[in-house]
Amino acid sequence: MFESLTEKFNSVFRSLAGRGKITEANVSDAMRDVRKALLEADVNYNVVKKFCKDVTQAAIGAEVIKSLHPSQVLVKIVNDELTKLMGPVDTRIYFVSPGPTVIMLAGLQGGGKTTTAAKLAKYLLANGKTPLLVADDLQRPAAIEQLIILGQQLNIDVYSEDSKNSVKVAKNAVKHAKENNYDVIVLDTAGRLHVDEEMMAEVANVAKAVTPHQIYLICDAMTGQDAVNSAKEFNERLELDGVILTKLDGDARGGAALSVKAVTGKPIKFIGVGEKLDKLEEFHPERMAGRILGMGDVVTLVEKAQEHFEVEEAEKLQKKMAKGSFGFDDFLKQMQAVKKMGGIKDMLKMMPGMGGQLADMDIDDGEIRRMEAIVYSMTQTERREPDIIDASRRRRVAAGAGVQVHDVSGLVKTFKRSRDMMKAMSGGKLGGLKSLFSGGLNMDTLSAAMSGGRKIKQRSKRKRTIKRRGKIKRR
Template sequence: MFESLTEKLNSVFKSLSGRGRITESNISDAMRDVRKALLEADVNYNIVKQFCKDVRDAALGAEVIKSLHPGQVLIKIVNDELTKLMGPVDTRIYFVSPGPTIILLAGLQGCGKTTTAAKLGNYLVSKGKRPLMVADDLQRPAAIEQLKVLGEQTGIPVYSEEIKDAVRVARNAIKHAKDSGNDVVIVDTAGRLHIDEEMMTEVANVAKAITPHQIYLVCDSMTGQDAVNSAKEFNERLELDGVILTKLDGDARGGAALSVKAVTGKPIKFIGVGEKLDKLEEFHPDRMASRILGMGDVVTLVEKAQEQFDAEEAARFQKKMAKGSFGFDDFLKQMQAVKKMGGLKDMLKLMPGLGGQLKDVDLDGSELKQMEAIVHSMTPKERRDPDLIDPPRRRRIAAGSGTQPNDVSSLVKTFKRSRDMMKAVSGGSFGGLKALFSGGFNMEAMSAQMTGGRKIKQRSKRKRVIKRRGKIKKQR
């Protein structure tokens, strides 16, 4: 997300990095480029105008003028203003007692409302709630069936009726939830391809009949300004409590994310960052601002790691790595955990300085599947001690996994390199795995190692060649 905007903003900051101080002249040039980058990202014109004015006023303050690092100062100011533009943080869902808490989802057709209902339900289950999803989109063909399928995938019950009265279905669903002990009700309402009076009247009538505790507007971030305009219309009719932005993983512009809060005055609650049902994230303006400026998002990375590893498991891994007993079974567990965290590419994007370098890198899940097949074809002894894998064993493992011997050889080499990296992590170069859970993990050192390792090896190789040539020359 935001790849194009991040790239353009970084070029603006680099242009200032060579200047001695910030002046009115060079800040004007920089803000002209920032304005252009935001407009190209489909941010609302009035918001861009005000944003640039706020940044300019802050940058020309007395304390900033004295700074010797204008590029860094401007990054800090832009980061603060972006955070203010998208903030404040408000990811709370206000639950009532006694229940059920009623959440109504509204939005245009095609914005991902039904899928978002299932994602939100899945999120609530992880928080210990017992949600009920209500199939109240009676206009779109197969909408009810879609929600039922999603309900089966998540294990969340779905309430539906074979009638065309949305108000009646919603009322009956609330009664059913009370009788069944569901503490949250998520109502999926009908949308249209554009805002019309019929659509607005129906969703307003449903809201009036069931008096939801929270009304969230689901917006497709890829529609840019259209999403913002529809958000404004919905807010005037429904009194929204928040916004959920979908498809943010596929939008390189991100204008809706930067505009919708300022236009509606309502907080962005969640963002959809993938097709899978666990790809709904709480929205944190400060973290998003950091991602937009290419500074990564270490806090989110640590949170994802904590979801997959507890502190005791991390300690066990660290002991194994320190002893050199880290084997292929452990390696496979870590790769599977990375996959659950969103995949290797998504994880690396959250590391400071790595996001822009991964733009054209293709890291999909097919390599992990091949890796699993190869490891499962090894004997327990081979998994514990990869040094045993000689050419005959490689051929046997390749035949058992449906791969080539060079694939097995490549995996063994990758494992050994990873083991060395993990040993460095365990030993303290980056603070250790336990430090990851206490906030002391040195992510910048890790990032430098991952991006610079190959160059270091190349330099070392050149030094060895030069040294060898020098010895030959002396002998002559």
């Protein structure tokens, strides 16, 4: 997400950090590079112009030039201005009582309206609501069938009719929802390949007929300024309450995310960050600014961890780590939880200081699947006691998992190293933990901590050998 923009921002800040003293001319040069980076990211020209002007004024006003760490102060100012540019945002959906609350989704064809409708319904279900999906896209072939299948996957009811009258379907859906005590209606409407009068009239008629409490525009983030322009046109006809940006995980530039609020005046409510139905996130400008500047997003990472890790399970694991009885079954549970959170790469991106280091790293999330296959090929005893896995057992496990013997050996070695490191940290030996955080969270300190754990293990089990008259005596 926004890799290209993040890289250019970091390059600008690095050039300033290398200077002992910063002049007003240096700030102007930096802002010229920032302006270029934003324009290349397909951010609206007027938005870029105002943003650079605001940052320059704030930088001079904050006396960046006289500060002890001028580059850090400038990063803070840019972060604050990015947050202001994309916000403020209230991600709450205001529900009416008595219900149902009607949420209408509008947008161009191909933007991901139908999938987003299902994602939003899942989000509402997770927040204690009883949603009803309404298939009111009567133009696109198979749109109704798609929504029905998505509803079945989520175990959420879908209302549909064999009709070509979208206003009639919408009215009947609201009536059905009232009779069957649904809290929220998520209305999926028809789109077109481009904005035209016929589509606008149809969506406006549906809105007039059911008077939705919230109208969200679904925009494809990868279309950049086209998404912003279509949002502006829709807002003139429908009076939008917010925007949902889809496919943001594939957007390396970020032009739409940075422009849409400033151009339309309407906030981004949610963002789609993947194809799966749980990949819809609330939009937080301050967190997004942190991601753009490579500062990570610890809050979102913690929230994801809370969703997929149970407190009791975590306490049990901590006790096992302290005792050194952490087994492959526990390891497998952790790997599966990481996979649910989006994979190792997505997690690392949210850690402060890690975003810029991922470009040179070859992280294959498919490695987790290979690990699972290897662990599932082990016996229960081998999973509990990895130390008994000798050469013959490794050959058997490798044959069962369809991998090479060295793959099994590598996993066992990595597991033992990780277990020793976790034992050292959990057992109160904070030397590894202190070095991990005092040096900053990066791959060098992680490797050093892991190798440190390995050395503890080797020293504790190393056998002393003494050579006497050509013989080796062990004791």
